[in-house]
Structure formats: C-alpha cells, structure tokens
Amino acid sequence: MTSTKSRFSRFWTRSGRMGVSAWMMAVGALITVIFVAIALFSPLFLAWGWIQSPTEFLANPVHSPPAPQHWFGTDRQGYDIFSRTLFGTQVAWKVVLLATVLSLATGVPLGLVSGYLGGKADRVLLFLMDTIYTLPGLLLSITLAFVVGRGVFNAAIALSIAYIPQYYRVVRNHTVSVKTELFVEAAQAMGADTWTVLSRYLFLNVIRSVPVLLTLNAADAVLILGGLGFLGLGLPPETPEWGHDLRLALEALPTGIWWSPLFPGLALTSMVIGLSLLGEGIDDWVNPQLRSRGGRQK
Template sequence: MSQFSMEPDNISTTRTILTHSPVVSGPWRDAWRAFQHNKMALIGLSVIVFFVIIALIAPWIAPFEYKEQNLVSRLQPPSAEHWFGTDDLGRDLLSRTLYGARISLWVGFLSVICSMIVGTALGLIAGFYGKWADMIISRLFDILLAFPGILLAIAIVAILGPSLENALYAIAIVNVPTYGRLVRSKVLSVKTEEYITSARALGANNARIILRYILPNSLTPIIVQGTLGIGTAIIEAAALGFLGLGAQPPEPEWGKMLSDSRQYIQNGPWTVIFPGISIMLTVLGFNLMGDGLRDVLDPRAKH
C-alpha cells in the first residue's frame, strides 16, 4: 500500500520538474535570442525577406511582361494602370522593378557564395600550412587588393566581355581576398588552441583537423562578412550595370535601369526613383542585418 500511496507524489514531482525545466540552450539558439532583441537587425531581416519574396513571386504579381514595349505610353507618370509609371520605351516600371529584384539578389547571393568558398579554402590553406603556401596566397591577395575593387571588376568584365554572368564572376574574384584574409587570421589564432594539439596527439590528420575543428570555429566572421558582402555585391553589380558592363538589354537589372533613365531625370524622375530606392532598401537591409549578426556573434563587438 505504501508503494501505491507514493505514486501521486512522484507524478506531481515529475510534472513540477517538466514545468520548470530550463530552456534549451546552445550557441546558435542564444545568438538567435539575442538577435531577436536587436530591433534594427529585425528591420533589416524583414526588408530582406520582403525583397526575396518579391523576387520569387515576381512572375505571378507583375502586372505586365517586363520587356513588353508600348511606345504610345512612353514616359507615363505613375497611374492606376502603371503604378510606377513607364520608361522611355513604354515598359511598365513596376514589372521591371519586381523582376530586377530577382537579378540583383541572384548576383548578390551567388557572387558572395563563390567568394566565400574560394576565399575560405585559400585562407584555410594559408593559415594552416603557412610557409611557402602562405607566402604565395598572401601575395596573391595583396595583388588583388592593390587595385580599387570596382576598377578591378571593370577590367575583368572588359576582358571577359559585358554580360551579367561575367559581372558576377568579376564581383566574386574581387571579393575573394576579403574572405581569404579574414579566414587566414582566424586560423592562425585557432590552430594554436589546446584542443588542436589534443587532436594531433590522438592521431587526427590535417584534413580532419581543418574540417572538424578549425573551419567550424572560423565560421562566425565569415557569416557576418558574407551578410554585409551581399549588399556590397549588389552595389557593385548595379555600378557595372550602370556602366553597361553588367546585364544587357532587355534584362531589368536595377543599375542598368538607372543608366537607361539618367537622361530622363527631369522629364520622368520616376524612372530613376523606384530602381534607386530598391537598391537603397536592399543594401540597407543587408547592412542592418549584418551589423546585428556582428553584435550577436562577435563578443568583441558588444558594448
């Protein structure tokens, strides 16, 4: 009987423990909780999500085909039919701006991913192996950094030929040293830690040490820089498009739209306002989110 009489107490104790159990914690969960308390970072994330959704559903929400011309309706101001007005060829600016989000975000994300992969690989090799490998890779980075980024991108596109794909390659190449040097400096500090020495003592080879221990502990600055780098890549793509070295007609890239409309600023200011605002908001969103990630993931950045 005593055994049965204790059961309710055990059940209530178990319920109390479950009710007051601590919140599951972890570095990434803690970072997300801290990120949620940063209002500006959340605003940046909201802006990015908005433009990503717009880019994904552009074919379904665009009122007109982005390359459909109607010379009778050229340079029409914003109206009920054309919310953003029309350009010099009578094309609907709202539709072109929506499709432009697809191009700008595609270039931004893909160029940064390529830069991160190549730069991270070179930085890991330079920082971990050192000696001649570090010397060659570091000199390569120094050569690339000796030129202003946009001028080097212009030179690369001029050699490869004007196109959106070549502009993407140029932007990726220009930004490789940024990630490479960042990873190299992180590897130089991480590889002297005691757990790396312990891994060597246990017989772990270099590849396992790099992939299992060094790379995961070097991801924080890469993630922060990558987020900020997307905004920079979008600006660089817009600059190349403005110069006629990026997307080619009739592709509705925001920088190219600004270039095509610059002679109509007085007669049709809406032709430059909406693409310009789109570039500004997208880059601002990535910068705000990147600053928030830096505050959350980098303890030295916390005030």
Template sequence: MMKITSGVFSDFFYMIRKNKSALIGLIVILVMVIVALLAPILSPNNPLQRSLANRLKPGFWAGEEYNQFPLGTDYLGRCLLSRIIWGARTSLSVGFIAVLISTVFGLILGIAGGYYGGWVDTFLMRIVDVLFAFPSILLSITIMAALGAGLEKAMIAIGIVYIPQMARVVRSAILVIKEMDYIEAEKALGASHFRIIWHHILPNALAPVIVYSTLSVAGAILDAAALGFLGLGALPPTPEWGSMLSNSRQFLTSGAWWAATFPGLAIMLAVLGLNLLGDGLRDALDPRLRV
C-alpha cells in the same frame, strides 16, 4: 572564437529580436527575396513589353487613370514596377552568387594559408596582395573586358573581386584558432590535418565568414549596379536595377523623375537591409559583443 551550434542559432534569433535595426534589415531582405521569387505573380505587367504611346507616363500619384502602371513607365513605355520586381531577381542573384563564389575560394585560400603557414601562406597572400592593389570596380571592369558583358560574367567578375577580402578574413580567424589548446590536443592525439580542419578549424571560423558574407552581398549588389550602370552587367532587355538607373538618369531633370528614382530606391533598400542584418549577425555570433 566560438563554435557554431544549435544554441548559437537560437541566440541569433534572440539577438535579432532584441536588435530593432537588425530585425528591420531581416524583414526588408525577406520581403525582397519573396518578391523576387513571386515575380511572375506580383508583376502587374510584362516587364519587357514596350509601348511608346505610354512612354514616361507617371504613376498612381497622377490620378486613377494611371493605375495601370503604379510606379509609372520608363523611356520605352515599360512598366517600371514590373521591371523593378523582376530586377530584384537579377540583382539579388548576382549579389548572392558572387559572394558564394568569393566565400568558397576565400575559405580555401584563407584556410590553406592560415593553417599551413610558411611558403604556402606567403605565396597565397602575395597573390591576394596583387588583387588588393586594384580598386574593386576597376578590377571588375578589367575582368569583364576579358570575359565579355553579361549577367553570368558579372557574377564571376564580382566574385573574383571579393575573394581577397574573404581570404584575409578567413586567414585572420584561422591564425587565432590554430593556436587554441584543443587544436594542439588534436595534433598530439595524431588527428589528421583534414580532420582538424573539417571538424575544428572550419566550424569555428564560420561566424566571421557568415557576418562578412552578409555584408559583402550588399557591396556585390552595388558593384553589380555599377557594372549595369556602365553597360557591362545584364544585357538588354533584362531588368536590372543598375542598368535601369543608367538608362533613366537623363530624365531626372526633365520631369520624369520616377524612371531613375525608384530603381535607385530599390538598390538603397537592399543594401541598407543587408547592412543592418550584417550588424545583427555580428552581435549574435560574436560573444564579445553580448551584454
């Protein structure tokens, strides 16, 4: 295991430059984040404005007369490109905030169980095992049923679903780190548990946490899209990729293929970019994978 230092971050950028797929992933995610931040500027139309006269109109491929809606319109005549751009804010926010929730609580559970061991570890890991017994999407739906539909509730539900996985990753790293000689030396010198955890355990556990968090954002975006597809995510008329896909899937076979295809492509690109970036982070932060 390695400690996070400035040298590690310089190695990270070096590894990203060497790893072409990771570089592509980083570029894709950066572009999506920039698009989400600049949505009011980049959006060609109001994403909420309905116009039944323009219902299911094609986009630029159908001729110059359709350039007002570059990617066409949905079943309510709303600009599809504008909704995808604003939907990036929604979907990325859900992914990042949900993983932030799972990382914070996963770190607490993983460090407590891995470092202290004994009955503390047994008690916490049995709670984790109970949560692991449920399929992630089923657990998300159950939590949403208790909390109610809505974007904020979806973030909480997905965050809770990912806590057990993060706790297991952190615990496995802690079990290795706490047996290191320098940890024993700190204990022999009378260092407090808080000092050992804060200054030695946590920094050395961050590498696998960062990698797994990055990969988890991709899964969280997919789960958010699944909840939106089921009508449990963002409430209408909020643009969200999963709900856009759900509302337009019926038009795939009726000629208006663009209404569901482009939101699906947005989800695919976000997940692909995060997975490629996660692989690059793993190569950069794990010394065992370096050549």
C-alpha cells in the same frame, strides 16, 4: 548607493546597445525578406497576368507618369517601370548570391589550408590576396567585366573575384590563431590527419565571422552591380537591372520625368540598407565582446 548606480548605468548601457543591435537585425531581416519574397513571387505575378513583362515594349504611352495602369509609370523605351523594378530584384539576387557563393567557396578553403599549412605557398597566396584586396572593388569589377563579358554568371564572376581576398584574410588569420590551441595540438598528437583537423577542429571555430562578412559583401555587391549597369557593363541592355535603368532614366530627368529614376533608385538603396543593417546586427550578436567594450568606453 554609488555602486548600485554604477551597476544600473552599466546594465542600461549594455541593454540599450543590445536593443539597438536587435533593432538593426530585425529591420534588416524584414527588408531582406521582403526583397526575397519579391524575387520569388515576381514570375508568379507575371504568369497570373498581374504585371506586364519587364522586356515588353509598350507602343503607347511612353514616359507615362504613375497611374492605375502602370503603377510606377513607363520609361522612355516604353517599359513598365513597376515590372522592371520587381524583376530587377530577382536579377540582383541571382548575381549577388552567385557571387557570394563563388567567393565563399574559394576564399574559405584557401584561407583554411593556407593558414594551417603555412610555408611558401601561404606567403605567395597572402601576397596575391593582399594585392587584389588593395584594388577598389568597383574598379576591379569593371576591368573583369570587360574580360569575361556580359551575363548573369559573368557578372557574378567579376564580383566574386573582388571578394575572395576578404574571406581568405579573415579565415586565414583566425586559422593561424586557432591552430596553436591545445585542442588542435591534442588532435595532432593523437594522429589526426590534416583533413580531420581542418574539417572537425578548425572549420567551425573560424567560420563564425563569415556570416557577417557575407551579408556586408552582399550589400556591397548590390551597389557594384548597380554601378556596372549604370556604366553599361555587366548584363545585356534588355535585362531588368536597376543600374542600367537608372542610367537611362537620368538622361530624361532634366525634362521632368522624375518617376523613371525614382523607383529603381529606391529599390537599390532599400536593399543595400536592409543587408547592411542585417550584417551589422549579426556582427554585434556574434561579437558581443566588442559591444560590451564599447559600452564600457562610454
């Protein structure tokens, strides 16, 4: 009887945690897909005349509350907040995806080669990446934004440099542990060259944790991009970007203009939550042993 109860308890705990993981992944994926759809269809809405241009000044009214003509109202510059919120999604995806691709394309190969070959180059790279990793992402991005200047591509570069060490460290550590496995040593004994070992035997084994890191970094990048915009860095002022719009909106908040910061803030927060939930759900799915260990501890 005790054994049956114990088995049922373990099964219930694991199933419950699996259910939570599936719920997080499903909700995160749904929110992410919604924001992807908004980014894709916003130009079509503009072309069909359903929304106004996010950079079109409205002579009247300024600081108008939400109404049928302007669903989210207008800001102090006369911009339509609904249009800028929609196109802010597109701008966020452009910068975040470009930043994650750049950091992924740089950090993963460096981690593979560094972990596999070792030696002095590995020690130098590890020291350099650890140094960059210790710097706060927002502070580093602010410094780089001053250096590279404004623009979508420049903002992506500033963000990507902050994330390269994370991909490097994860991939390098996995490579160091996997390269001593028997199947890698067998491939080396059969005469496989370095490129073959890296691409065929190591890459697929060390890349499993990268999707988790990618989604979590994307969520963090949305926040940092918003921070750069709030500080007046990253993108030109006329660009529909949530952080920049929040900075302008907060100046009018004491006068009772509540709608101006509300909708860009909700959009930014929702996108970050969606990507974070998706990343956590994928993490539980990719690393089930961590979930089961947590279940046993409870």
